[in-house]
Amino acid sequence: MPSSQESTGTGLGTVPYDVFLNIIDMFIKDAQRCLASTSWMIQYNHDTPSRLVVVDHTLSNGENPPSKSSVQLSRWFNIRVPSQINQMTRAMVHRHFIRASSLDPRGNRTVDAWVRPEKDYFAPFFGNHMHELLNSERHFQQAIFLPTPEAAPLLEAIQRVIVPQGCYFCHTNARALAALATLPNLRKIFMDVGHYFPQSERAHFHHSTGPIKHEVFPELNIWSISHGHSFDKVYRPLKNRRIPLYGTVSGMERPLVEIYTSKGQLRFKYIPSECACCSMD
Known part of the structure; x- marks a missing residue:
């Protein structure tokens, strides 16, 4: 890890690494100023390491639902730079924006969602006592009782x-x-x-x-x-x-x-x- 005395950048000037991290922190704080929240359905999915996925409730349930809501697009736009620079800046982002495996309303995998613990709402999967959904409901509950390591960030965000x-x-x-x-x-x-x-x-x-x-x-x-x-x-x-x-x-x-x-x-x-x-x- 670069020390606070090291610099980053090329060209005519360089920036001390601690100053660089302060700039990244400002990026993240600016992204946090967005007060918009969203609601997620959480359900079981065997094909993801976490065994849990989120579905954005704000998306349309029509024939061609959008892949991302306006809230998700805004979050992605605001944090895309610091989340892609290096491991340190990515970890800084993940303290406030949690990545979660995501499906669209039709059950297709999408790019990972960005969850804000202090803003978002979560609706747990509920089969409403329908026999055909009983196994899915049991798998979902088991994924919460015995979470995989990959599921921990999402469960801690709720x-x-x-x-x-x-x-x-x-x-x-x-x-x-x-x-x-x-x-x-x-x-x-x-x-x-x-x-x-x-x-x-x-x-x-x-x-x-x-x-x-x-x-x-x-x-x-x-x-x-x-x-x-x-x-x-x-x-x-x-x-x-x-x-x-x-x-x-x-x-x-x-x-x-x-x-x-x-x-x-x-x-x-x-x-x-x-x-x-x-x-x-």
Whole structure:
């Protein structure tokens, strides 16, 4: 490794190596200023060393989906130079942008994706109890429980997870929740709660709590009746790590409620949009 006294470059002038690395660091910090996030589906793939791949949810599912989203193109454009110079600069990039094997929505391999741990969201593969997807789901969960060395950077990058409402919290899906609980840096879980009908203008004052009522959260209320009895038990591995479950509503940038159990009953706690202490960040 060149010392701080060594220089790099050719021609009329040279640049001390420590100055050069500072310039590269500025490149990376500039790339980090992009606030755009994306969401990824994570699934099993036997043909990759990590056994895990990501699929960009923002890509079109049409006949000819693009190979990269605008967010991915922006990330690639901003970090392509420092990621290609040498091993040192590449390692500097990888501290903030994680490379992951990627598929397009049609299942074709694409160039590796760039993941930002502090910005991106991840949706774990879920077969929704369909028999034909059972093996794929088991392989996916096993790849999390017993990760290959190549999978470690991706699994360590996962801080925010998105799960479907439906049967994800059924007792038959307890193994999937236990797998999520092994993710070392997981901080928050998000679930779409469906429609929301506030009963008054002051319905969601800061941290107010209550039962899940049908007239306010119709879909969430039906979900709580169907799956509330199993929620406390299957969520326990995550609850023990103090990982909250937030409910989101389409069109809102921040989560609306936190969902939790109290004395065996599902309840919610409002998180107003103006609250600075509760966010999706």
